[in-house]
Amino acid sequence: MTKISLLTLTAISIASLSGCVEDTGQMTPAPVEGFRTTFDGSVSAAAFDACQTAMQSQIGAPVQAVGSEFSQANSAVFFRVVSNGALWRCLVSNDGRGAEVMFMGSEGAA
Secondary structure, eight states: OOOHHHEEEHHHHHHHHHHHOOOOOOOOOOOTTEEEEEETTTSOOHHHHHHHHHHHHHHOOOEEEEEEOOOOOEEEEEEEETTTOOOOEEETTTTSOOOOOEESSSSTTT
16 A cells, blocks of 8 residues: 555656756857847957958857957957857957957856
8 A cells, every 4th residue: 555655656746747847949058247149330340250260260160150349449259159059259359350269158068
């Protein structure tokens, strides 16, 4: 009798918990401080092109520009690696010189 009650209780618990899992597809990474997902129209085409070239050279995988930020000193262009969602930033002069890329995520997660 105790075994039947324990099995019944276990089955009910498993059935109840199965509804708690929701698969929404691809995981969305947590927001990263300083990472932009809007585009600033003041960022030049030269800055975008230089960053795209630097990212392709550094990563060697398809990337997607997801935002940008303009300042008088430099512009920043923000990228996401298509295959794994890793976040990267490119800092570049407004005329497209000196593009430097930096990983924006953590080592344990993309």
